[in-house]
Amino acid sequence: MSVEIQTPAVMIDLDIVRKNIIRFQSFADQHGFKVRPHIKTHKLPKMAELQLEAGAIGITCQKVSEARSMVEGSDQIRDVLITYNIIGDEKLSQLLDLADRVSLSVVADSTAVVDGLSKAFAGRPKPLRVLVECNTGADRCGVATPDAAAVLAKYIAASDGLAFGGLMTYPPVGGQLHVQRFMTAAKALIVADGLAVGTITTGGTPDMMTANRNPVATEYRPGTYVYNDRSLVARGVCSWKDCALTVLATVVSVPAANRAIIDAGSKALTSDLLGLTGYGHVLGRDDINIDQLSEEHGRLVSDGPIGLDVGQKVRIVPNHACVVTNMTDFVHVVSASRGLEVWPVVARGKVL
Amino acid sequence: MSVEIQTPAVMIDLDIVRKNIIRFQSFADQHGFKVRPHIKTHKLPKMAELQLEAGAIGITCQKVSEARSMVEGSDQIRDVLITYNIIGDEKLSQLLDLADRVSLSVVADSTAVVDGLSKAFAGRPKPLRVLVECNTGADRCGVATPDAAAVLAKYIAASDGLAFGGLMTYPPVGGQLHVQRFMTAAKALIVADGLAVGTITTGGTPDMMTANRNPVATEYRPGTYVYNDRSLVARGVCSWKDCALTVLATVVSVPAANRAIIDAGSKALTSDLLGLTGYGHVLGRDDINIDQLSEEHGRLVSDGPIGLDVGQKVRIVPNHACVVTNMTDFVHVVSASRGLEVWPVVARGKVL
Numbered sequence: 001m002s003v004e005i006q007t008p009a010v011m012i013d014l015d016i017v018r019k020n021i022i023r024f025q026s027f028a029d030q031h032g033f034k035v036r037p038h039i040k041t042h043k044l045p046k047m048a049e050l051q052l053e054a055g056a057i058g059i060t061c062q063k064v065s066e067a068r069s070m071v072e073g074s075d076q077i078r079d080v081l082i083t084y085n086i087i088g089d090e091k092l093s094q095l096l097d098l099a100d101r102v103s104l105s106v107v108a109d110s111t112a113v114v115d116g117l118s119k120a121f122a123g124r125p126k127p128l129r130v131l132v133e134c135n136t137g138a139d140r141c142g143v144a145t146p147d148a149a150a151v152l153a154k155y156i157a158a159s160d161g162l163a164f165g166g167l168m169t170y171p172p173v174g175g176q177l178h179v180q181r182f183m184t185a186a187k188a189l190i191v192a193d194g195l196a197v198g199t200i201t202t203g204g205t206p207d208m209m210t211a212n213r214n215p216v217a218t219e220y221r222p223g224t225y226v227y228n229d230r231s232l233v234a235r236g237v238c239s240w241k242d243c244a245l246t247v248l249a250t251v252v253s254v255p256a257a258n259r260a261i262i263d264a265g266s267k268a269l270t271s272d273l274l275g276l277t278g279y280g281h282v283l284g285r286d287d288i289n290i291d292q293l294s295e296e297h298g299r300l301v302s303d304g305p306i307g308l309d310v311g312q313k314v315r316i317v318p319n320h321a322c323v324v325t326n327m328t329d330f331v332h333v334v335s336a337s338r339g340l341e342v343w344p345v346v347a348r349g350k351v352l
Numbered sequence: 353m354s355v356e357i358q359t360p361a362v363m364i365d366l367d368i369v370r371k372n373i374i375r376f377q378s379f380a381d382q383h384g385f386k387v388r389p390h391i392k393t394h395k396l397p398k399m400a401e402l403q404l405e406a407g408a409i410g411i412t413c414q415k416v417s418e419a420r421s422m423v424e425g426s427d428q429i430r431d432v433l434i435t436y437n438i439i440g441d442e443k444l445s446q447l448l449d450l451a452d453r454v455s456l457s458v459v460a461d462s463t464a465v466v467d468g469l470s471k472a473f474a475g476r477p478k479p480l481r482v483l484v485e486c487n488t489g490a491d492r493c494g495v496a497t498p499d500a501a502a503v504l505a506k507y508i509a510a511s512d513g514l515a516f517g518g519l520m521t522y523p524p525v526g527g528q529l530h531v532q533r534f535m536t537a538a539k540a541l542i543v544a545d546g547l548a549v550g551t552i553t554t555g556g557t558p559d560m561m562t563a564n565r566n567p568v569a570t571e572y573r574p575g576t577y578v579y580n581d582r583s584l585v586a587r588g589v590c591s592w593k594d595c596a597l598t599v600l601a602t603v604v605s606v607p608a609a610n611r612a613i614i615d616a617g618s619k620a621l622t623s624d625l626l627g628l629t630g631y632g633h634v635l636g637r638d639d640i641n642i643d644q645l646s647e648e649h650g651r652l653v654s655d656g657p658i659g660l661d662v663g664q665k666v667r668i669v670p671n672h673a674c675v676v677t678n679m680t681d682f683v684h685v686v687s688a689s690r691g692l693e694v695w696p697v698v699a700r701g702k703v704l
Contacts, residue, residue, distance in 0.1 A: 084648065088663075141613050144608065254462070299492060351619050352359075352360075
């Protein structure tokens with residue numbers, strides 16, 4: 001590459017991305033469930049297009065503003081699920097606007113949220129699809145029991161402007177047995193009430209290659225799989241060669257024999273540990289631990305000589321890919337066919 | 353306030369900011385040292401102007417792009433210290449441009465960095481001021497000994513296009529005795545070599561109110577003091593009423609009696625712990641622990657009933673104010689005299 005890339009830089013290997021997308025889509029096709037990738041990992045309309053072209057039925061977003069920026073960024077995005085309780089007049093107003101433009105679904109885990117959605121969508125010709133969010137062990141949002149899911153499903157179905165769309169969960173890693181039991185029980189109760197359960201959607205990259213253990217689910221929402229990261233290598237889900245996102249950094253100081261400082265700190269790599277020790281993996285240097293980050297400095301230490309010089313570049317697989325793309329206004333996308341391109345991270349920072 | 357502020361939102365109380373700025377400036381004036389605030393905390397040209405109007409002699413930045421955006425954002429910023437080893441042709445080129453516009457100083461801790469600066473600035477009428485960065489116990493960047501500082505000072509003074517500007521350190525909390533000893537010894541060696549030590553600059557909000565214990569230092573670079581945060585309250589440096597930055601969040605789910613979920617996750621509060629337990633303090637609710645963050649969800653737990661309703665708003669003092677302002681494109685600034693204003697975070701994400 002003749003262009004000097006300024007560091008720290010987030011680099012994306014598009015050829016690895018394509019392989020990651022196709023691998024999971026093929027698995028899903030083989031086992032007969034749909035893929036609806038969570039775009040929180042890449043935040044890029046063009047990356048969503050690659051996922052849709054491979055066979056994804058739509059995208060998942062977490063916030064209304066995120067969905068909006070993705071839809072505005074690509075004509076190919078026509079089906080969006082927002083896996084969040086949407087609250088407040090301004091957000092509901094934006095949701096209405098979005099519903100005019102794409103096939104839209106959201107989730108709810110309380111009557112308070114359903115009431116807000118219903119008030120906004122009442123009287124409109126096309127009802128908003130609302131899925132019941134279920135807690136299958138992550139203890140974040142979600143109704144606690146299949147009975148509660150059935151009660152809320154009926155409540156949604158009876159609400160003006162809304163249609164009951166199915167069940168959604170974001171399970172903890174290894175929570176598939178719980179998902180299967182919860183969703184099977186909830187579905188039976190809801191069907192007994194005379195309602196159809198259109199979609200049962202679950203997610204999580206760590207368990208995606210055993211998604212067939214949840215035959216009750218019709219849809220999977222993987223996010224990180226598109227890039228992978230150090231947390232997934234540590235879980236044995238992938239290897240370094242499957243990691244499409246790396247942070248390119250420059251050594252700015254070698255102040256001791258076993259220590260080097262790079263120009264990527266928590267503003268590039270983030271403080272996310274995800275249960276790991278250290279803040280990332282320096283490719284090709286298993287001996288190095290990134291043991292400390294400040295905002296603009298990363299500290300690399302080794303038991304032996306660090307063997308790096310000022311000005312030298314290193315490539316780092318971060319602990320958590322999704323949060324890294326939220327730190328940067330653009331990513332450097334490299335592929336064999338197209339060379340180096342700079343893509344703006346369109347949905348970065350869309351927390352509203 | 354009649355305007356509904358969409359959450360999560362970063363709120364700044366400008367009246368508290370003014371008090372924080374004046375408190376430290378008065379202390380510095382009383383003890384006869386200069387203040388050069390680190391703008392990494394606010395990233396706002398207008399906030400730097402308040403610091404300069406109160407008596408600061410200039411600003412500190414960590415990266416060239418950060419300095420550039422601050423200088424472009426305010427005519428009042430005429431003196432900038434970049435406390436970073438600047439490496440690479442593109443960054444050096446931007447440094448040259450910046451040196452034409454403001455009184456500029458940088459740091460270096462190796463001959464490799466000095467050589468790069470010298471190559472860029474050689475032959476220019478106005479030399480670049482370069483301070484030697486010293487390691488006084490933080491074990492990040494910096495020369496290891498006073499002897500090494502003196503050697504590098506001579507090397508800078510003998511380099512084309514550069515002028516030796518003094519000594520800089522970022523000490524660990526409680527490292528003031530070490531700073532005083534290191535800087536006194538280094539200064540004596542450098543003066544014995546016939547060089548003047550123009551500036552001796554140290555920093556760190558936690559120890560700023562005892563900066564007079566480092567009489568050898570001529571300048572202090574506080575950053576977080578402008579907003580304060582939970583880490584500083586935990587250290588006993590300030591109280592909640594001194595915290596100018598809070599994150600306003602909305603409860604989106606109350607899925608269990610002792611648990612509530614808010615719409616601020618690690619994309620608003622960040623995963624920075626700074627040695628603390630939990631991810632922030634809910635004002636007025638000492639019983640609540642923010643025990644888990646995912647990207648868009650924060651989990652609030654209490655030993656007793658959580659006592660929050662869906663739609664209710666909470667205000668959170670984050671663990672670390674500086675990193676929070678790096679997550680958001682704008683902040684909501686409130687003051688008694690001016691009401692509510694929205695300020696773009698001009699130097700957000702400037703990591704180059």
